[in-house]
Amino acid sequence: MKEYLKAQNKTNEIIVGNAVNSDELNRFSKSDFRWADNRKKAFQHRSVKKGEIYQFEFGKNYIPEMSYEHRGLIIGVKQKLLYVLPIFSYDPHKHPDVYHPLDFPTSKSDMFLLKSREFSLISHDSVLKLNDIRTVSINRILYQQSGRINPTSDTYKQIESLVLRKYFPNFFHDFEQNNKTIESLNGQLKTITDEKSSLESENEKLKTEIISLKEQIKA
Numbered sequence: 001m002k003e004y005l006k007a008q009n010k011t012n013e014i015i016v017g018n019a020v021n022s023d024e025l026n027r028f029s030k031s032d033f034r035w036a037d038n039r040k041k042a043f044q045h046r047s048v049k050k051g052e053i054y055q056f057e058f059g060k061n062y063i064p065e066m067s068y069e070h071r072g073l074i075i076g077v078k079q080k081l082l083y084v085l086p087i088f089s090y091d092p093h094k095h096p097d098v099y100h101p102l103d104f105p106t107s108k109s110d111m112f113l114l115k116s117r118e119f120s121l122i123s124h125d126s127v128l129k130l131n132d133i134r135t136v137s138i139n140r141i142l143y144q145q146s147g148r149i150n151p152t153s154d155t156y157k158q159i160e161s162l163v164l165r166k167y168f169p170n171f172f173h174d175f176e177q178n179n180k181t182i183e184s185l186n187g188q189l190k191t192i193t194d195e196k197s198s199l200e201s202e203n204e205k206l207k208t209e210i211i212s213l214k215e216q217i218k219a
Contacts, residue, residue: 031057
């Protein structure tokens with residue numbers, strides 16, 4: 001109880017001192033209530049798949065971690081744990097540097113721009129936070145958003161690729177180099193296979209000619 005009262009006193013201090021605005025006060029109050037209300041509840045029974053988008057309660061976290069209620073893209077599912085990339089509204093003044101495969105293909109930004117005209121699942125331009133994978137309980141889901149980024153699409157594959165590049169740069173570099181080596185070896189193998197087929201064909205042709213010559217000699 002002592003630690004609880006200590007925490008409440010500190011929270012009251014920042015509220016009375018106007019250290020948080022009314023919007024954040026409302027959001028972290030909702031976050032606390034949801035945690036208290038759901039912490040003992042059974043796991044949600046729902047089928048969650050990669051590429052789907054849900055509304056999540058991420059809870060209270062330190063800057064620059066994602067906090068409170070936001071959308072998130074599912075990039076992995078492990079039983080009742082979900083791996084999520086947060087999505088939030090795009091503000092060009094706050095986020096002047098964003099990545100977009102067509103508009104800003106050279107950007108190294110951690111923000112992937114999702115344009116509403118390209119994705120029917122969002123009503124306004126948004127950004128995907130590539131460098132802030134959240135591992136969350138399925139019980140943090142508030143509801144499912146409409147739409148999905150198909151995991152077989154080029155866009156989804158590019159998102160996964162960018163995430164790997166940011167989280168595991170050395171691994172990703174080795175992975176790319178290995179892929180190039182495999183591609184080169186496959187090319188060499190195809191050349192050798194084609195040459196082998198050509199030689200076998202020429203060999204069969206020579207065999208036929210030899211048989212023909214032997215028959216002519218006998219005659």
